[in-house]
Amino acid sequence: MKQISEERTKIFFEKLSKYIGSNTKLLIDRPDGMYCFREMNNRVYYAHEYLLKQASNVHPDKLISVGVCFGKFTKSGKFRLHITALHYISPYAQYKIWVKSNAEQQVLYGHNILKSGLARITESTPQYQGVVIYSMSDVPLGFGVTAKCTAECKHADPLTVICFNQSDIGEYIRCEDELL
């Protein structure tokens, strides 16, 4: 459990701001105490300061997880957001996509969202923007990146891909063992 290096912090916050914009600072300045991001085995964990202090007693080899895992740095140095961060990202998401209830299943199996499954999309979403995917009953289903901007979506034919699936809550079942 160590502080994230300056270079990696930059990569990490850039990635976060793709999804939640300037709301990133709300994750750190919370009314209920100090929350920090820490790095362990290339994974970024988000936890209360007190929790981190408690975890410092545990030998690094034996420590599996503290608080919530946000994602990991890949070998090429990029940051990849995990589905486990959804709980924190979804309330602050700037751009959102709602899928029809019959397309919900496809998203949960890791497929991209087609125009036919698209129910709603935030106005003026640019292309290649990080979005949070919701079901029609406002349950967050995962993250994605838009393939088309809102204007293009309106005129697209039903089989074009609107949003690339990055991560969805089906992963909790599909890859339970390699979640972190």
Add this chain to the structure above:
Amino acid sequence: MGRKAKYNDENRPKKGKGRKDKRQKDPDTVFQIDPKNIQDDEDETKKLSHRQKQRAARRRKKKEEWKEKRKMIKDKKKIKKNEPPMEETEIINNEDVSDDDSDFDSLPDDNYIDNEKTESAEEDLDQTNENMEQDNNEQDMRLNIASQDIFIFPSDDDINNVTSIPEIEARVKDVLLVLSNFKKFREPERSRQEYIALLRKDLCTYFSYNEFLMERIMNIFPLDELMNFLEASETQRPVTIRTNSLKVRRRDLAQALISRGVNVDPVGKWSNVGLVVYSSPVPAASSLLPVIALAPKENERILDLCAAPGGKASHIAALMKNTGVLFANDANKSRVNGIVGNFHRLGITNSIITCYDGRIYSQIMKGFDRVLVDAPCTGTGIISKDPSVKTSKDKVDVQKCFTLQRELLLTAIDCLNTRSSSGGYLVYSTCSILPEENEAVVNYALRKRDVKLVPTGLDFGTEGFVKYRQYRFHPSLNLTRRFYPHTHNMDGFFVAKLKKFSDIIPTSVSQTQEGNAEMMDSN
């Protein structure tokens, strides 16, 4: 930030009518029985129709005739002793023919006639019918007695020869009958031991257990309960799901499930998060029990020593409302991954997941307010889930289990903080029903550490054993709770709650009682 812990819960003003207002009201029309109406009904019945009156009159007339006839018979009986019988009986016969009903009171008279051997045709029939019935009854009786008496203790060859399953079933029933009233049904030269051994052997074949486990189970239960337990262990318990109170309310969850065609119902009054699933193609009800007994509070430091796969630990975190710290530990690295997945999925943020051997945990960290030890066990309470237990467990396995359990329990006690303002409690639970893994382990801890048993807070379940065969446990062990598949419709389970009073380790006492201490080991 999703569902946050409510830090200023008291300050929030209440909005709206509240959810209890939505509840369906009691029915308006109350169906009460009016005493007046009843009286009216009776009056109505008194008003008879013309035909009813006629019938009643006829009935009355017949009754009177009967009375007269009886009188006559009685008179004649008295005369009979002095006079030859022929004529009287003829008269009686004529009278008897006149009414078809053979009354109960007239039976002795019939017998009398029988003795005289002057029966009319009808009477003969009646008589033979009655005799037949009597004969049948007698035969039934004899058969019953016969089937009881017929059970002859099979010879050694018969026992060893593998017979068909129905035969074994019949033999089990017979032996159980004999044992239920041993004095009456036994064979004089056979001892109870022999009958028990035969029963054990047959039950082992019938339910496919190994002899060791069957012997242990037979020691625990009385014979009538034994069969119930064994049969209950064959059938699956109802699937129970827990509502994750961090994300959803039980009512909403039930509604969502019902709208998807799943038939669910609350599990019982004792839990406000459990739902029983009736018709659907997940943790058991029993795994809610230790957490309810532990009663975690907010802002505490809690340890789950054997947490995988995280069902109980996540329940604890939900009760803590994501405040304080929850340490979830498990020795098995691959199973720890399951905890990680479950915790993140359920939105638990106050957890630290570690992978230590539970037996050395007190060397790493101490000072917990509450500790849950859901120790690894032989799983004799969940035979319906994992039938391999029936044949795979033997004496050595049980011994390994309870040694590990004792070490874990002592470590867990060492981890507890005596001076904790709210806690200092430990819950020990297993999904086994063997006293070696339950009462004996707790009894061992009571001697080795300064702890006392406290009520678990579960008002159902049977009390733990204080006496078991030759062993005498601490009298406070009746505060522990046992749960059985056949009586409580959940997996077999054991829950004990301990409170730690000081860090003193009473070594001198334990050494003097070492002989008693190892009573289970020697077994």
